[in-house]
Amino acid sequence: MLLKSLVLLLLGYISVLCTENKGHVSVVLLGATGNLAKKYLWQGLFNLYLNEASKGHSFSFHGGGLLPPEKAENLMFDILKLLNCPGDSTPDRCALLKDQFLKLSHYRQMATAENYTSLDREIKNTMIEEGLNEAGRLFYLSVPPFAYTDIARNINATCRPPSGAWLRVVLEKPFGHDYASAKQLASDLKMFFQEEDIYRTDHYLGKQTVEQILPFRRKNRKHLDPIWNRGYVERVEIVLKETDDVKERTSFYEEYGVIRDVIQNHLTEVLTSVAMEIPLNNSQSFDVLRAKLDVLDSLRRPDHNSAVIGQYQSYLTQVREELEKKPNFFTNTQTFAGVLVQIDNMGWEGIPFILTSGKALDERTAYVRVLFKDNTFCLQKEANREPGKTPCKPKQIIFHIGHGELGFPAILVSRGLFKPSFPSNQWEEAKDIPPIHMFGQPLSDFYIYRPVQERDAYSSLIANIYSGKKHMFVTTENLLASWKFWTPLLGIVDEGSPRVYPGGLENGQLLDFLIVDGGLKFAVDDPLEVIGMGQKTNRFASIHSTFLGNSMVSNWAEQLIEKLAQDIQQLAEDSVKRSGVFHLALSGGSSPLALFQRLSKHHYGFPWKHTHLWLVDERCVPIADPESNFGNIETHLLQHVRVPYINIHPMPVNRNQRLCAKEDLGNELYAQEISAFVGNSSFDMVILGLGNDGHTASIFPGAEDGIKGDKPVLFTESPAKTQRMSLSLSLINKARYVAVLVLGRGKHDIITLISRAESNPKKWPIFGVKPIPGKLVWYMDYEALLK
Ligand SMILES: *[C@@H]1O[C@H](CO)[C@@H](O)[C@H](O)[C@H]1NC(C)=O
Ligand SMILES: *[C@@H]1O[C@H](CO)[C@@H](O)[C@H](O)[C@H]1NC(C)=O
Ligand SMILES: *[C@@H]1O[C@H](CO)[C@@H](O)[C@H](O)[C@H]1NC(C)=O
Ligand SMILES: *[C@@H]1O[C@H](CO)[C@@H](O)[C@H](O)[C@H]1NC(C)=O
Numbered sequence: 001m002l003l004k005s006l007v008l009l010l011l012g013y014i015s016v017l018c019t020e021n022k023g024h025v026s027v028v029l030l031g032a033t034g035n036l037a038k039k040y041l042w043q044g045l046f047n048l049y050l051n052e053a054s055k056g057h058s059f060s061f062h063g064g065g066l067l068p069p070e071k072a073e074n075l076m077f078d079i080l081k082l083l084n085c086p087g088d089s090t091p092d093r094c095a096l097l098k099d100q101f102l103k104l105s106h107y108r109q110m111a112t113a114e115n116y117t118s119l120d121r122e123i124k125n126t127m128i129e130e131g132l133n134e135a136g137r138l139f140y141l142s143v144p145p146f147a148y149t150d151i152a153r154n155i156n157a158t159c160r161p162p163s164g165a166w167l168r169v170v171l172e173k174p175f176g177h178d179y180a181s182a183k184q185l186a187s188d189l190k191m192f193f194q195e196e197d198i199y200r201t202d203h204y205l206g207k208q209t210v211e212q213i214l215p216f217r218r219k220n221r222k223h224l225d226p227i228w229n230r231g232y233v234e235r236v237e238i239v240l241k242e243t244d245d246v247k248e249r250t251s252f253y254e255e256y257g258v259i260r261d262v263i264q265n266h267l268t269e270v271l272t273s274v275a276m277e278i279p280l281n282n283s284q285s286f287d288v289l290r291a292k293l294d295v296l297d298s299l300r301r302p303d304h305n306s307a308v309i310g311q312y313q314s315y316l317t318q319v320r321e322e323l324e325k326k327p328n329f330f331t332n333t334q335t336f337a338g339v340l341v342q343i344d345n346m347g348w349e350g351i352p353f354i355l356t357s358g359k360a361l362d363e364r365t366a367y368v369r370v371l372f373k374d375n376t377f378c379l380q381k382e383a384n385r386e387p388g389k390t391p392c393k394p395k396q397i398i399f400h401i402g403h404g405e406l407g408f409p410a411i412l413v414s415r416g417l418f419k420p421s422f423p424s425n426q427w428e429e430a431k432d433i434p435p436i437h438m439f440g441q442p443l444s445d446f447y448i449y450r451p452v453q454e455r456d457a458y459s460s461l462i463a464n465i466y467s468g469k470k471h472m473f474v475t476t477e478n479l480l481a482s483w484k485f486w487t488p489l490l491g492i493v494d495e496g497s498p499r500v501y502p503g504g505l506e507n508g509q510l511l512d513f514l515i516v517d518g519g520l521k522f523a524v525d526d527p528l529e530v531i532g533m534g535q536k537t538n539r540f541a542s543i544h545s546t547f548l549g550n551s552m553v554s555n556w557a558e559q560l561i562e563k564l565a566q567d568i569q570q571l572a573e574d575s576v577k578r579s580g581v582f583h584l585a586l587s588g589g590s591s592p593l594a595l596f597q598r599l600s601k602h603h604y605g606f607p608w609k610h611t612h613l614w615l616v617d618e619r620c621v622p623i624a625d626p627e628s629n630f631g632n633i634e635t636h637l638l639q640h641v642r643v644p645y646i647n648i649h650p651m652p653v654n655r656n657q658r659l660c661a662k663e664d665l666g667n668e669l670y671a672q673e674i675s676a677f678v679g680n681s682s683f684d685m686v687i688l689g690l691g692n693d694g695h696t697a698s699i700f701p702g703a704e705d706g707i708k709g710d711k712p713v714l715f716t717e718s719p720a721k722t723q724r725m726s727l728s729l730s731l732i733n734k735a736r737y738v739a740v741l742v743l744g745r746g747k748h749d750i751i752t753l754i755s756r757a758e759s760n761p762k763k764w765p766i767f768g769v770k771p772i773p774g775k776l777v778w779y780m781d782y783e784a785l786l787k
Contacts (some may be wrong), residue, residue, distance in 0.1 A: 014181040022056035023135030023165070025466075026123050029109055031142030032063025033075040036172065040203075040458035041142055046083045046101050047459040048466055057135055060126070061101075062119065073107040080105060087453075108491030116154040124162075136166035138465060145174060149188045156192035168465055170199040173265055174256065175474070178490060180485040186476045199465050200474040202399060204266035206457030207462070208407040208427075209401045211472075213273040213368075215423045216411060221278070223418040227372065229347045233640045235515075236274055237369040238267045240401075242355040245503065246335065250322045256332045258357050259307075259493065264486040267355045270368055272296060274399075275343055275353070281547055288471035289478060298480035300342040302489040303518025304496075309512055310336035311498035312360035312643070330580040330610060334498050335359045338513050339489065340520045352515055360503035361511075365404030369439065370397045372417070392416075393445055397733070398438065407438045409454065412438065412446040419447050428452050428491055500609055500644075548755065552778040557594070557743055564739060565598045568685065569606050569779075571737055575611045575684040583678045585614040585686040585727065585735070587697065588629025591743045592687060593636055600640030608643045612677060616686060616732070617698035617716075618651035620660035620723035649673060651713075651725045660715055660723045667713040667725055672730070674712065681712065682773065683735040686727075690742050692750050693719065694764030698726035707761050707768045729761070736774035740766070747784040 027045060031037055042063075049059055059773075064074045081100055085094035109115055128132055139149060139155055148171065159166055176182025189198060204210050217224055227233070233610030240262055246253040253261070279287035312335050320329055343353065363576040371394065378385075378392030385392075398412040410430060413420045420426075437443070464472040499522060501507045514521040543554045553563055568584070575582040586592060599606070613633070623626045623634075630650040638648065655664040675681050688696045698716045699706035705728070706714055712731040716724045717735040732738060742751060754764055761768030769776060 008573065014187050023133040023144060024058045024060070024127060024130075025135050026060050026161075027138045027140070028062045028064055028110075028119070029140045029142065029263065030064040031140075032065050032107060032451065033067075033072050033079065034142055037063075038079050040456060041140060042079055043083055043456070044116075044458040044462035046080075046098075047455075048724045049101055049104070050086065050097060051463065052466065058132060059104055059124075059156065062171050063105060063107040064119075065107070066111045067110050068111070069107055072109075076105075077102070081601070103365060107523060110151075113154050113157065116157040120159045132163040134161050135169065137161045138168045138170065138613045140170040142172055145171075145176075145185065149675045150186065152189055152192040166468070166469075167193070167197050168199055169193055169197050170201060170465055172201055175200055175259065175265075175479055176483065177255070177260065179480065179487040182479055182483045186480065190476075195476060196470065197248045197783065198476070199470070200479065201351050201461050202269050202474050203457040203461060204269055204401075204704075205472050206460035206472075207401050207409070208451045208454065208457075208460070209399050209411065210270055210273060211400055212411065212422075212427065213230075213270070214276075214278065214288070216420065218278050218282060220239040220418070220420050220421040223420075227417075230349055230351045232372055233348075233351050234371045234373045234787075235354060236271075237367075238270050238274070238353065238355045238370070239369070240267060240366045241361040242357070242364055243361060243504065245314065245318070245360040247318050248322065250315075254319055254323065254333055258337050258359065259339070259486060259490060261332060263337060263339060263355050264482060265474075267357060268296075268482050268486070271341065271353055271355065273370060274370065275348055277347075281473075283469075285471035289475055291687075293478050293481055295346075296478060296485065298343050298345040298348075299485045300344045302485070302492065303342075303519070304492050305517070305521070306341075306489060307337055307493050308337045308511075308513045308520045308522050309334040309338075309493050309496060309498040310358065310501050312336070312503045313500050314360075314503065317646070321758065322435065328717070330576075332494060332496065332498060334493060336361070336498070336511060337493065338502065338511075338520055340515060340518075342518075354515075356693050358511065360501070362505050362507060362509075363404065366401035367404065368399040368401070370399075372396060376465045394439070395439060396439070398446075405620075405639050406434065406438070408450055410448055410449050410450045412443075414441075415445055415447060420449065422449060426452055449785050483768070493540070497607075500642075547778045547780065548759075550776040550778060552780060554780050554782060554785055557781040557783065560743070561594050561598050562777055564595060564779045565742065567739070568687075571685050572607050572611060576607045579679065582607065582611045583614065583683045583685070584611060585683045585732075586633060587616040587627075587687055587689050587741075588618065588632065591689050591741050593632065594743070595687070595741065596633060596636035600637050606641070608641045611643055612647045612649060613638075613643060614649045614674070614678075614683065615651045616688060617724055617726035619654050620653050620725065621649070622654060623661070649677070653725050659724060660670075662715060667711065667715055668674055670725070671712040671731075680746045681731060681734055683732075685737045685739065686735040686771075688732070688738060688740045688769065690740055690747060690766055692747070694754060694766050696740070696751060696766045697732065698724035698727070698768060699729055699765040699768070701763055701765060702764065707765055729765065732769060733771050734773065738769060738771045738774065738776045740769070740776065740778050742778065742780045742784045744781065745783040745787050747780075748787040751780070 002526065027043065029041060045061055048645060053059060060241065065072050083098055083101070085097055087777050089097065093533045104762065106306055108119060110119070141151055143151065152169070155169065176185050192781065217228070269440065275295045276291040277294065279291045281287055315335055315626050317330055318329065319325060338354060338356040341353040341355055343349065354695050374394060382392070393416055394417050395414045397417070400406055400410040400412060402409050411420070430450040433443045433448060461472065463544050501510045509524050514523050516752065545554070550571045553560065555563060572582040615629060623631050652666040652669050653660050655661070655666050690696055693701055693703060698718070699715060700718055703716055705711060706716055707729050708725060709728060710730065712728055714726060714728055716726050718724060755764065757764060759767045
């Protein structure tokens, strides 16, 4: 305390010597040991101190948190010790600067109302002791939004600066979850603060390139005014691609998704900077904010064609693990979205603004690309053209925000357009350009400008808060206007099924999309997509009747297969709607092959990614054996449809390098797997066949334990002494829907036989199929039925 006062005094003294003391600024950083504070905020505050302390204000920095000092003080000082000095300072100078900053900084517990009262008391006492005036108090809330209201209440109640001094309260996103919650949060805050006290950050507004968009547009008006509109611009792409996924952040991400996380805020701010009218004065906050609001208010209401959405493949597993969800948990949260935004005003009507962002993509980059229409037809080939004259190349302006192949923030202007000027000397023409191409053009096709010095967004934001530049922040009015646009779209996409993508380079063309008829659609079809049952063709109606007291569907084989496939799909969709998942158990043998082929041909509407495939029975042969049921399913079905491999459950007939050894307990293992994945071990659908001896699954006549026994999965032996593994009838009978598929004249005799026989499951196991909660339906073709 003594030392601190000494430094304050000393600083005060120096200030008096240099300039008059303009008063004291107390900075309170709540969440002082959190991630954001650690990565950016303390560095930003240190930079603020370095830039401003000599200009008249004195400072103190209070790091606040919920923990008592003995738990958090060291954490905070560990962060401060790692602060960076400006590039040109010597080690000695740097040590001195950091030492000064450390002495002005301390940790305090800010958990209770009383803690705020005592902070207020201490600031006031210090002012009296040091003979200083208060200039202002800055509260930076780097805390989760649910804590905002309590903190706001405490600040208002006991921690306001005296009259004449300013109060600035800084908030970090998320600012709500949709329009209603944002409005609620805003009205909560309004009880305690004036709009002018509130600084909602969007760190994208502190990115050097983004910050430069408006000044650049103003400075180059002469060239831009005629072409910055619908007459000349082809489209605008606003892109933020990330390679990281959200592992370890799923609890946040599950609630938000990519649109709420970055598109509603960062990319929308960028959009307004590009599309807004240039206000009379870039430094007049009201004018700038008003011009942005005009854009937000002109956005055309989105519809169900406005977006394409995706989810990287391992997201689901990460959510299940991190949030301890059941294996049948599914989520539609988007980790990728491309959105077509239309601005209905004089300047931009009809020009597509494409906003897109995603996790687990092939590269990390962020840029805005304004692509101009191309109406020049060049007869003379490029090589014969005067060097430097490139009117025939694509014309574009790229605001490169960061990363990417270029690796630094930059503004690129096609040489065919104009040579840009910059409003300040903080940007310069880039030298040592890497030999790369951007959007198919060598960099030599562009004028390229970059910041003389790179700096991070938060330092810029903090400097802007300090100097009260409100237009670099998000006002309540603009925030709500943005949510007003995005909330209906969120309603639409949250209902939709995101395209699953593998992540990274493997994404290939899967996420490319097209602008079609005023909407977006993916450029390539995806087998995983659920597009509904729109194009059902049912030229030959099937006959519906009964057989042995159960429903029966009959038709010619091809139409029968078609009908069964449609019924499977209907069941799949109903199950997915009901429980998020569809458990389907398939039999071996020859009859289902045609069904597999049918399913693999017309699979676009099928919810494969929510489908689990199980086996009804399996032969004790290696998987490569032509007799292997799973082998057949793989060849005829799985190679053509994209069922997530974790959803595929072959029977474990091959364990410890041997086939169906009883002591390997493969049957029990499968039973365990079923009970772990399938609710109540009740399959949504089981497809059975019928053998000429009346067997079904691999339960043969006389197999007591398969018919009545309590083992859910068991080893069996065919009359020809081949070994099998099979679901028992008691397990099959738990299913919601059992289909028995009987095809071909070869089955006519057994059908005739059992239609007259007494219902004895021991003799004809098919009689033991009586699903208790569900129904049994025979699918029989005319040949089997009538011969
Ligand atoms: C904060 O408040 C609590 C309860 O009011 C108190 O126990 C604690 O000592 C206070 N912390 C500090 C650093 O004053
Ligand atoms: C804000 O603080 C003032 C002064 O202490 C108090 O009168 C007012 O009720 C507070 N506002 C709210 C909403 O608590
Ligand atoms: C713009 O506004 C700023 C801040 O109010 C003022 O200092 C500046 O002179 C204005 N510039 C022009 C060109 O009006
Ligand atoms: C399991 O069975 C119980 C009792 O019949 C039922 O209430 C429950 O919904 C079933 N669960 C599933 C996942 O089918």
